[in-house]
Amino acid sequence: MTFPISYFLFFCTLLTGTSLSICSSSWFGAWIGLELNLLSFIPLIAIKLCPYATEAAIKYFLIQAMASTILIMSSSMHMFSNDFSYILITLSLLLKLGAAPLHFWFPQVIEGLTWPQAFILLTIQKLAPMFLISYLTYSSNLIFMITLAAILSSLIGALGGLNIMKLRKLMAFSSINHMSWMLIAMTINDMMWLTYFLFYSFISGSVIILLHSTQTYSISNLMNQNKNSSILNLLLPLNLLSLGGLPPFMGFSPKWIMIQLLSSKMMIFSLLVILFSSLITLYFYLRIFIPMILLSFPSFSSLLKIKSLWAFSPFLAIFTFINMFGLCLPIPFSI
Amino acid sequence: MLKFILPLILLMKFNKEWKVSQVGLFFLSFLISVNCYHNFFLFNSGFSLGMDYISYIMILLSVWIVSLILISSQKIKNLNNFSSSFISTNIFLLLFLMLTFSSMDYLMFYISFEASLIPTLILILGWGYQPERIQAGIYMLFYTLAFSLPLLVSLLIYYFLTGSLVISLGVPLEGENYLYKFWYMSTVLAFLVKLPMFMFHLWLPKAHVEAPIAGSMILAGVLLKLGGYGLIRVLIMFQEMNKSFCWFWVSLGIVGGVYISLMCMRQVDMKSLIAYSSVVHMSLVLCGIMIFSLWGLAGSVILMVGHGLCSSGLFCLANMVYERTGSRSLMVNKGLLAFMPSMGLWWFLLSVSNMASPPSLNLMGEIMLILTVLSWSKISILGISLLSFFSAAYTLYMYSLSQHGIFYNSLYSCCSGKVSEYLSLFLHWLPLNAMIMNSTLLMI
Numbered sequence: 001m002t003f004p005i006s007y008f009l010f011f012c013t014l015l016t017g018t019s020l021s022i023c024s025s026s027w028f029g030a031w032i033g034l035e036l037n038l039l040s041f042i043p044l045i046a047i048k049l050c051p052y053a054t055e056a057a058i059k060y061f062l063i064q065a066m067a068s069t070i071l072i073m074s075s076s077m078h079m080f081s082n083d084f085s086y087i088l089i090t091l092s093l094l095l096k097l098g099a100a101p102l103h104f105w106f107p108q109v110i111e112g113l114t115w116p117q118a119f120i121l122l123t124i125q126k127l128a129p130m131f132l133i134s135y136l137t138y139s140s141n142l143i144f145m146i147t148l149a150a151i152l153s154s155l156i157g158a159l160g161g162l163n164i165m166k167l168r169k170l171m172a173f174s175s176i177n178h179m180s181w182m183l184i185a186m187t188i189n190d191m192m193w194l195t196y197f198l199f200y201s202f203i204s205g206s207v208i209i210l211l212h213s214t215q216t217y218s219i220s221n222l223m224n225q226n227k228n229s230s231i232l233n234l235l236l237p238l239n240l241l242s243l244g245g246l247p248p249f250m251g252f253s254p255k256w257i258m259i260q261l262l263s264s265k266m267m268i269f270s271l272l273v274i275l276f277s278s279l280i281t282l283y284f285y286l287r288i289f290i291p292m293i294l295l296s297f298p299s300f301s302s303l304l305k306i307k308s309l310w311a312f313s314p315f316l317a318i319f320t321f322i323n324m325f326g327l328c329l330p331i332p333f334s335i
Numbered sequence: 336m337l338k339f340i341l342p343l344i345l346l347m348k349f350n351k352e353w354k355v356s357q358v359g360l361f362f363l364s365f366l367i368s369v370n371c372y373h374n375f376f377l378f379n380s381g382f383s384l385g386m387d388y389i390s391y392i393m394i395l396l397s398v399w400i401v402s403l404i405l406i407s408s409q410k411i412k413n414l415n416n417f418s419s420s421f422i423s424t425n426i427f428l429l430l431f432l433m434l435t436f437s438s439m440d441y442l443m444f445y446i447s448f449e450a451s452l453i454p455t456l457i458l459i460l461g462w463g464y465q466p467e468r469i470q471a472g473i474y475m476l477f478y479t480l481a482f483s484l485p486l487l488v489s490l491l492i493y494y495f496l497t498g499s500l501v502i503s504l505g506v507p508l509e510g511e512n513y514l515y516k517f518w519y520m521s522t523v524l525a526f527l528v529k530l531p532m533f534m535f536h537l538w539l540p541k542a543h544v545e546a547p548i549a550g551s552m553i554l555a556g557v558l559l560k561l562g563g564y565g566l567i568r569v570l571i572m573f574q575e576m577n578k579s580f581c582w583f584w585v586s587l588g589i590v591g592g593v594y595i596s597l598m599c600m601r602q603v604d605m606k607s608l609i610a611y612s613s614v615v616h617m618s619l620v621l622c623g624i625m626i627f628s629l630w631g632l633a634g635s636v637i638l639m640v641g642h643g644l645c646s647s648g649l650f651c652l653a654n655m656v657y658e659r660t661g662s663r664s665l666m667v668n669k670g671l672l673a674f675m676p677s678m679g680l681w682w683f684l685l686s687v688s689n690m691a692s693p694p695s696l697n698l699m700g701e702i703m704l705i706l707t708v709l710s711w712s713k714i715s716i717l718g719i720s721l722l723s724f725f726s727a728a729y730t731l732y733m734y735s736l737s738q739h740g741i742f743y744n745s746l747y748s749c750c751s752g753k754v755s756e757y758l759s760l761f762l763h764w765l766p767l768n769a770m771i772m773n774s775t776l777l778m779i
Contacts, residue, residue, distance in 0.1 A: 283477065
């Protein structure tokens, strides 16, 4: 894949912005980092001048600029009203994140992106606001707000994806749902949400590489082109089940860690809500691949030349392998 | 345990060769069956896997059923309907089942218990017959998953409170308040859905009717037994609580069994009749496990093994008829005695085994379970007698309606059974009636 050198430059400043806002000791520094992050993501979106990408870039810019404005305003305000300013900061960060009551921009923006940009939006862009929120978990009010956002985003991520045929929107809603696990982990333990985040970005990365290598953007696309490689018929379902957190795959392990954490803190109610809404997300993952499985006939596939999927991307093999067998990883250490 | 699991993993390499994997599976079941000399509580242990008496017979049953599946679904090989992925799906399923039955840790048990759902779902979706299989598969997946996620939570809470998830080191919990009751229910219901108990059985007939023969055989033969096996393992934790809930499960089992056996009498689909009959048998198993007596436990294990062989053989028979006439309806398939005369013997033998006739394991299991339930309460004699009467009645109904009567005229030119079909039925029937001679293998 060829891309202009500016892509590389903007990607570097994107990462710089994220690390700047994570490492800064004041809210002003955090704001600078977030702005740098925003302003270098915009050219990354609009690298191809098509109307969809431009629309996404403008929507993304407006929302994030508003969130940054609220952030800088409320951080300068916290000398005279401490509680209120922190509530505003949390809300603005939740808006930047796309967590539940403030999630409406997120599926619309992701609809205009290509898969690599969507992957950046789903993972790297989440990192800075998440870290900043995790610095805010010291008063019970804020913890309550974060828990509420977590429960709401689990419900909305589950119910919002039910009736959608576009794969990018589905990934956005699944990311909202996964964000609820991270937010609820944040109220307990700083390390756990980072672990969950790493697992999530790994699994969604393996799904996205698969979808990018076949250039599919909707469920009907998947049904049309499934005949050119029979291994895709097998790999995509298993990766999606891993994203849904079914046991033999790697996606189960962050869920396991989180359930253990939440049940040791006896947060049974929020645990049950999040658990059952992630069961609903499993339903829309199933909806993606059931037509693929059902519409593949052996008589067709023997006629067509089967192209090796490993030729598409060198990462694909290793990503999917770890995704399938990640849960077996602790076995050598447990003997 | 690894000496059974590693050959199985290596066998996946040969998924292109149908005959090699079939012979390999039979050889593996031979290797496991010569391990029956065990006379110590736990054996073959290591890597947090191991077998005791119940695990051993369940593992033997599952390997046996999977090797019989490969014999009975020769049609997939003949049509070349993704035969290599069929074999690897079955071997994956068998691997997860072996892990489930041999794991010494509740969490590993849970993981492999859940993992066995995925190959089953792929079997139903991939090789089923009708478009309704999507509904049946998703219904099964979500029904069992929705009830087993609370199980995971309750196991992790148990780990947090007692510090260990090793099955034989489990500490019995003593507490009677509402939280404990909720905990108990969320633990037990996962297995009651899998068993399936009356009122949670709705997924089973759907899944059976839509599944291919392999799916039906593995569902009836082994997957239902996961529920009973899990109950036996899990009830160690809730001994006190279970004593106060025992009356509920036993009465639900008996009344539900009578009700479901009446439901069987009005089925016209052979497969759904056999599926409902397995719900009836499993309700007896449920009674035996919940009563907590030695005979109840041994009887339910014996009935599980007997029912696994018997109903899987009946599903084989129903599929053979389906392959020839294209219908499973008892209205179409009449007078089969006339056009498949020698298959009539196998219909007879497997039907009477399903009725618990003398030399079968079902008889032994049912005698033990009936005695257990009677020693628990004298009033239950009413329900038990109705249950065993109606379970004989619906099997007779299935046998006589399919074998006797005037047969459909366009069936004249159909062939009778093939050798491999007779072999598969014989291999169902032989352990069912021969294992009663060494019943210490099944007693605990």
